[in-house]
Amino acid sequence: MNILYLHQYFNTPSMPGSTRSYEFAKRLVARGDTVHMVTTNWQGKSKLSFTNESGINVYWAPIPYANKMNFLRRIWAYLGYVWFTFIIGHKLNYDLIIASSTPLTIAIPALWLKRAKRAKMIFEVRDLWPQLPIAIGALKSPIMIKIAQFLEKKAYAGSEKVIALSIGMNSVLKERVPSNKISVVTNLSDRKNFKVSDQKGINFRKNYPGISNHPLIVYTGVFGRVNGVIYLVEIAKEIQKINPNVRFLLTGDGFEKEKIKKQSIKYNLLNKILFMERYLPKNEMPDLLSAATITTSFFIDLPEMGHNSANKFFDGLAAGKPIMINYGGWQADLLKESGAGFIIPQNNSSQAAKILNDVLTNDETLNQMKKASRQLSHQFDVNTNFQKFETVIDSA
Known part of the structure; x- marks a missing residue:
């Protein structure tokens, strides 16, 4: 199977942060799949725009990101990644798209490319967006909230399967997604x-x-x-x-x-x-x-x-x-x-x-x-x- 894996914050073991996408993609390659990982060089750790990591084809967008960024800089980083994914995604061939959120904006290129390439799509929910940004006050504009909620619905409706990273997320998603579409796959203990x-x-x-x-x-x-x-x-x-x-x-x-x-x-x-x-x-x-x-x-x-x-x-x-x-x-x-x-x-x-x-x-x-x-x-x-x-x- 040819897979387009979208994760804005992909990391290898030599980088700080979660390596969930790396571990799963590496195992997909080991079983014979071709995996194209589209991500960002958000920590500035990669000196190249393309690398092969344990058999994974990784495309690094030159887009920085940090938790200390203000709201506007974060939005710019999200949209920059969306545009980069459009460009790379149209050049590649694949049967399946795995879109790992957050941020929720990852659904924009995923849904577009799913239609353009006639591929299937799996949407992975790492955090509940937009519920969480709304709860902490990061997302306040009524218009932005409406847009985010619309995008959330489209992401779930346009996916063949939805993966939740916890039982709690699953209970919330069941109110929005048919239960037969949802699976729980938690984070990993290595x-x-x-x-x-x-x-x-x-x-x-x-x-x-x-x-x-x-x-x-x-x-x-x-x-x-x-x-x-x-x-x-x-x-x-x-x-x-x-x-x-x-x-x-x-x-x-x-x-x-x-x-x-x-x-x-x-x-x-x-x-x-x-x-x-x-x-x-x-x-x-x-x-x-x-x-x-x-x-x-x-x-x-x-x-x-x-x-x-x-x-x-x-x-x-x-x-x-x-x-x-x-x-x-x-x-x-x-x-x-x-x-x-x-x-x-x-x-x-x-x-x-x-x-x-x-x-x-x-x-x-x-x-x-x-x-x-x-x-x-x-x-x-x-x-x-x-x-x-x-x-x-x-x-x-």
Whole structure:
């Protein structure tokens, strides 16, 4: 099969961020398919406009993107990618289009090329758009909201199959899409690559003399407005009152990075209790998480965020680490049922610090959570989820 795979934020393992599209496309190539990935050089990591990555033909548009961009610059990046996809898509031959959203604007070239090339189309929903941008106030114009809602309906109606990345997303999509068109294929736990020796974690800790052998709480990923990572700074401040041995490491980038840094300096935590690092490539994440005592996933207080399928959650499972989150939804239910982690209050840093400390000071609890986390990761293994993905593709 010849496949046109559209994903604006495609990454290889040598780049920071999700490698879901890479892992799936690589496996499609391995089974004999030809895959054309149309993406953007959004991180500036590729020096070429075309590369072959593990057999995947990758077309890189010279369009930057960053979480810290304002609304207009983001729209410009979205539309630039749409135009680039039109150009590349018309030159290639394919039987199937896989369009991975966000952003929702990816549906524009996907629907056009589906008709022009008489191809089938699968629409993958990574986040609920436009519901999420509306909820956080990023999309306010009534006209823009109407346009986005119209595009959403067209994307679902024009697709042979729709893939949701979580059970929560699936429940929302069922109100808009016939249930026989929807399949759930969550994000991935790369159990093979994240199973590393403890020595890797020990070596990683040596990069930070202030961490040493202290309990280490790790956050990896985006410092966006929706993530609310500054809450970890408040927790770090509070936990020092009851357990000054605890350390925090925040790796990533985004709109609120400077705000987080300034707050850490204000509380006299930075480079003493709390450390900040660049956005690490995916292939460096196993060593980092090996060093962690507990991994985290955070969001601001929005009910819509309970439907998320954050990569950091699944990486934590793959590494066999207890996971601390501050939101409800299907992931919270999983942690409660499996014992692979725990939930802290949304906006109560002193209570959150107490709960965290209770876990950290109980070796039996920590060990049970580690085992449960590793066990739960089987459910989201890369190969297991690819089989689900493959089934959807072959039935389109």
